[in-house]
Amino acid sequence: MSHRYQQIALLVAIALLLVFPLLGDRFYVQFVTRMLIMVVFASSLNLLVGYTGLVSLGHAAFFGIAGYIVALYSPEAHAAGFWSSLALSVGGAALLACLIGLLVLRTSGIFFIMATLAFAEMLFYLFHDTSIAGGSDGIYINERPILTIGGWVPIDLSNFVHFYYLVLAFAAAVILLLRVILQSPFGKVIVGIRVNEHRMRSIGFDTFRYKLVCFVIAGALAGLAGYLSAVQFGVVNPEMLGWHQSGSVLMMVILGGMGTLAGPVIGAFSLMMLEELFQSMTKHWQLLTGVVIVLVALYLPRGLAGLLPARPAGNGELPSAGSSASRSASSNTASTGGAPAGVQDRV
Amino acid sequence: MSETVLETRNLSRHFEGLAAVDGVSLSCRMREVHAVIGPNGAGKSTLVNLLSGDLRPSAGRVFLRGEEVTGFAPPRISHLGVGRSYQKTNVFLPFTVFENCRLAAQSRLGSSMRFFRPARRYRAVSEAAMRAIEQAGLHRQADKPVDTLSHGEQRQVEIAMALATEPSLLLLDEPLAGMGAEESLQIVELLKTLADDHAILLVEHDMDAVFALAGTLTVMVNGAVLESGEPEAVRASRAVQLAYLGDEHHE
Numbered sequence: 001m002s003h004r005y006q007q008i009a010l011l012v013a014i015a016l017l018l019v020f021p022l023l024g025d026r027f028y029v030q031f032v033t034r035m036l037i038m039v040v041f042a043s044s045l046n047l048l049v050g051y052t053g054l055v056s057l058g059h060a061a062f063f064g065i066a067g068y069i070v071a072l073y074s075p076e077a078h079a080a081g082f083w084s085s086l087a088l089s090v091g092g093a094a095l096l097a098c099l100i101g102l103l104v105l106r107t108s109g110i111f112f113i114m115a116t117l118a119f120a121e122m123l124f125y126l127f128h129d130t131s132i133a134g135g136s137d138g139i140y141i142n143e144r145p146i147l148t149i150g151g152w153v154p155i156d157l158s159n160f161v162h163f164y165y166l167v168l169a170f171a172a173a174v175i176l177l178l179r180v181i182l183q184s185p186f187g188k189v190i191v192g193i194r195v196n197e198h199r200m201r202s203i204g205f206d207t208f209r210y211k212l213v214c215f216v217i218a219g220a221l222a223g224l225a226g227y228l229s230a231v232q233f234g235v236v237n238p239e240m241l242g243w244h245q246s247g248s249v250l251m252m253v254i255l256g257g258m259g260t261l262a263g264p265v266i267g268a269f270s271l272m273m274l275e276e277l278f279q280s281m282t283k284h285w286q287l288l289t290g291v292v293i294v295l296v297a298l299y300l301p302r303g304l305a306g307l308l309p310a311r312p313a314g315n316g317e318l319p320s321a322g323s324s325a326s327r328s329a330s331s332n333t334a335s336t337g338g339a340p341a342g343v344q345d346r347v
Numbered sequence: 348m349s350e351t352v353l354e355t356r357n358l359s360r361h362f363e364g365l366a367a368v369d370g371v372s373l374s375c376r377m378r379e380v381h382a383v384i385g386p387n388g389a390g391k392s393t394l395v396n397l398l399s400g401d402l403r404p405s406a407g408r409v410f411l412r413g414e415e416v417t418g419f420a421p422p423r424i425s426h427l428g429v430g431r432s433y434q435k436t437n438v439f440l441p442f443t444v445f446e447n448c449r450l451a452a453q454s455r456l457g458s459s460m461r462f463f464r465p466a467r468r469y470r471a472v473s474e475a476a477m478r479a480i481e482q483a484g485l486h487r488q489a490d491k492p493v494d495t496l497s498h499g500e501q502r503q504v505e506i507a508m509a510l511a512t513e514p515s516l517l518l519l520d521e522p523l524a525g526m527g528a529e530e531s532l533q534i535v536e537l538l539k540t541l542a543d544d545h546a547i548l549l550v551e552h553d554m555d556a557v558f559a560l561a562g563t564l565t566v567m568v569n570g571a572v573l574e575s576g577e578p579e580a581v582r583a584s585r586a587v588q589l590a591y592l593g594d595e596h597h598e
């Protein structure tokens with residue numbers, strides 16, 4: 001029973017992540033923290049690309065804006081409050097996603113890709129070419145936000161082990177939240193939009209509203225990732241919302257496997273580990289990364305997650321990725337493996 | 348006489364000079380099957396698209412129960428109680444039959460901005476979907492992905508989805524096209540039953556089905572109405588025999 005093995009693998013992975021900081025040294029703990037932040041970021045993009053079928057090339061705009069918000073909100077000499085700075089960053093990213101979404105979601109296909117890219121680039125140049133936040137050098141967060149619950153400080157954000165567990169908890173919460181959302185009526189609507197938006201409209205769904213809400217949720221979660229990233233590094237610069245960042249997170253989603261919850265986790269971990277490995281081997285590491293991406297695109301249309309055995313139906317995973325090629329390729333597995341909700345839906 | 352559900356006045360749609368639908372005025376009453384026939388390219392599908400909101404008219408007006416709905420978008424038309432099927436199968440191929448109909452039924456929740464409770468726990472939605480599946484004769488296929496079904500069965504899914512939204516007006520664009528004889532008979536029986544509490548606008552090439560079902564028959568040629576009225580009277584019309592039915596009689 002492959003399902004059983006997968007559950008075991010999942011439990012082992014969770015156990016490893018939980019004990020890891022007790023064993024690993026500072027460099028590795030911080031490295032895994034970075035990967036977990038990218039898991040949150042990639043998962044948020046997967047909601048758009050993998051589930052709703054909206055390929056965004058400007059997702060770093062929401063990641064970056066949240067970073068800038070916490071940096072600008074933090075006072076020079078002392079620490080900002082964790083909860084207030086988090087709420088502002090995530091709320092700001094959601095608001096920006098709402099504004100950008102209202103405009104870009106009126107386009108589709110290649111125009112949507114271009115429009116998302118254009119808005120993110122506008123934001124990049126806004127921070128790069130003006131002195132609102134240190135221009136191209138960026139700005140520092142001198143004191144990390146302080147997390148208090150009624151006067152008690154349970155987690156010290158400048159302690160790398162504490163911060164690791166905080167990020168791990170957020171990553172797990174985001175994946176669980178997405179799992180719940182994808183099973184809900186809203187989740188069924190966005191997947192319906194990916195498969196056949198025209199028919200969704202004709203059976204009565206005003207798809208624009210659902211795409212907008214989805215865009216806002218994805219923007220808010222990207223904001224959460226951006227907030228955590230800014231707090232980890234203690235510095236924010238325009239690169240954070242540049243197209244490189246948008247492209248890199250998109251590669252994680254594609255590499256890992258679109259339209260599955262495991263995909264972005266696998267994608268974020270493997271891309272960052274590969275980059276680290278190649279960087280230690282050669283100056284031309286980007287070339288090697290490129291080769292790997294091309295190979296995966298050619299031979300694994302469902303990404304690395306496609307190598308996992310299919311799980312039984314009704315668990316929130318989709319049978320197929322976003323591309324039509326992989327959709328038809330995987331459709332015959334749908335009846336045996338990861339069929340979209342149906343059988344279980346009738347209980 | 349029962350209530351007029353659908354009415355069009357001088358409805359037209361041009362595609363760069365071509366008048367695909369040209370000044371069509373017709374109506375459809377509750378408990379009536381209004382059949383629309385005509386040769387290929389007559390503008391029947393375009394007419395259905397104008398009624399469902401898939402296309403915007405170039406001129407003319409559309410009324411539903413006396414309210415003007417000209418130019419309304421498809422989701423809005425759908426919520427006014429109009430269900431449609433497509434001539435070219437237009438469903439969610441990777442999903443099961445049940446999920447196709449469940450989604451259609453879910454649109455009647457009012458809003459699907461519901462994020463936490465699993466969709467499968469909305470019992471009324473699942474029940475509406477199952478009713479539609481049974482009506483369309485697909486209960487044995489309910490859990491199969493649509494892309495594994497035969498062409499004829501996929502045509503039945505088209506109808507089941509339209510029914511799952513619980514419409515009062517059905518716009519059916521060649522529902523029997525591509526179905527086997529047995530399935531066709533089954534659907535004709537279904538449409539007879541549905542006609543007891545629906546208004547149905549039926550575009551169909553199958554003349555046996557048309558004459559078995561239609562209370563009113565409209566013949567379209569080159570986008571315009573050639574003849575409209577009682578099926579037998581229309582069949583007897585000289586113009587219709589020459590322009591359209593004539594072809595069949597000389598085969």
Ligand SMILES: Nc1ncnc2c1ncn2[C@@H]1O[C@H](COP(=O)(O)OP(=O)(O)OP(=O)(O)O)[C@@H](O)[C@H]1O
Nearest residue numbers: 362365367385386387388389390391392393394434
């Ligand atoms: N989107 C479009 N753009 C341009 N021309 C179109 C479009 N849709 C339909 N037409 C043209 O309008 C005319 C009517 O087409 P329509 O599909 O409505 O005919 P029909 O009566 O449904 O034919 P059939 O019996 O083959 O289904 C045809 O000449 C067709 O080529």
Ligand SMILES: [Mg+2]
Nearest residue numbers: 391392393434
């Ligand atoms: Mg047609």
